[in-house]
Amino acid sequence: MVESSLPWGGIVTGDAILAPYSDDQWSDMYRKMFIRDRTVQGVVGGYANELEVTDAGGTTIRVATGIALVDGKFYENTVNVDNASSGNTVYWLVGLQKDFAGQEVRIFARGPYASEAAALLALIQTDGVIWEIPLATVLTDAAGDVDVVTDQRVWVLRPLLETIFIPCGFVYNRTDPINEYLEETAIGLTGVKMQDAKNSEAHGWFILPANYYSDLTVKAVLFGGNGNNIYAKMVIAVGECGGTVGSIGIIEPAFAQEAVESNDGYHSCQMETTIDFTAYSGNIVLLTFVRDAVDVLDTVNQDMFTIGFYVTYKVR
Incomplete structure (x- = not known):
């Protein structure tokens, strides 16, 4: 038979003559619908x-x-x-x-x-x-x-992930205090400086898109330094537009060391945080990457530059 369809009631009319259906027919139907490579x-x-x-x-x-x-x-x-x-x-x-x-x-x-x-x-x-x-x-x-x-x-089936990139808006140097803005580095990349031996915060913000469903995860992306470990944390605050910052929820993990690794001739690192509360499309998300380069656990001993934030989430 070139064409067929199932299931139908009865056993007389149209494709209902294919009934009764065996368990293998049901299994084959599910396999063909959802599985492209049944070996894995x-x-x-x-x-x-x-x-x-x-x-x-x-x-x-x-x-x-x-x-x-x-x-x-x-x-x-x-x-x-x-x-x-x-x-x-x-x-x-x-x-x-x-x-x-x-x-x-x-x-x-x-x-x-x-x-x-x-x-x-x-x-x-x-x-x-x-x-x-x-x-x-x-x-x-x-x-x-x-x-x-x-x-x-x-x-077989898994909620699709969306990825967006949010540039770093500015870095606030708490130690001096001054704001740092985008600049070109010696290796030709642009970023916002987070100075060595300073307490500083890299900031970004965006509105949760209409297709947002759940599992918002943010990675701060930096480059520079000479390896070793940066001492930092990635903070996410979610609120209603026009409302209080963080009114929906705030995730602020403890400071932690993150390895600064060599990639294609320069050093970089990513620090990740995932929210554990419900947020909604249209909410405003404030991103704050905090580096404590005063602490002895920050062993980079050089300036680093924040490019921005990789954001992933499950879509509807």
């Missing part, structure tokens, strides 16, 4: 804890709550599921297994393997028998405990 795709993003695999201490490999489509079969896990690794400096494979004969989908943890590539190649994918997709690979340490968990999830 499956986890549904944005629901519960997205079946994240973590190190729960010692030899315990933990899979969190979440849902998935495994070769078209719906799967849900509502509790943490633990498995134990074994072997020294070896790899384990964690995933979801669809068992056709057993008629179930379950988490599995299997190993050991000599390499991560070998672990991923060990996925069983025999149509009509066993079909597996990966969640993570796990490397144990010399003592046999979980050491490194590498995420191998490939999403």
Whole structure:
């Protein structure tokens, strides 16, 4: 049949003659609708804890709550599921297994393997028998405990992320006090100076777009310095336009060290903060990156320049 549609009531008229529908027909329908590569795709993003695999201490490999489509079969896990690794400096494979004969989908943890590539190649994918997709690979340490968990999830559905860039408006030097504005540096990039041995704040602001849904995350982006660590914090304040700054909510983490890394001949760093309260499109967001270069924990020992702020959020 070139064309078909389902489901329909009855078994006589039109495409209803295809009824009754088998479980394989339903699975195939979901797979074709939502999955492009059934060899790896499956986890549904944005629901519960997205079946994240973590190190729960010692030899315990933990899979969190979440849902998935495994070769078209719906799967849900509502509790943490633990498995134990074994072997020294070896790899384990964690995933979801669809068992056709057993008629179930379950988490599995299997190993050991000599390499991560070998672990991923060990996925069983025999149509009509066993079909597996990966969640993570796990490397144990010399003592046999979980050491490194590498995420191998490939999403079926996940809320889309929008990324925008907000330039730094100015830097307020609290120590002197003066305002710093955009200037060109010796390496040809433009930014706003945050002086060494000063307390200073880089500022930016924007209105939450109409497609904003949730999970506002902001990274302050700086360059300059000579490596080592900057001592700073990224503050986000959200309020109603025309209202009090921060009336919706304020996230102000404690000061922390952030590595200043070398990238293509210059040094840069990013410091990230995510809000934990509900904001709405049309709210005004004030961004403040605070550097305490007076503190001994700021070991850059040079001026740095704020380019601006990378902003990501889930869209409607």
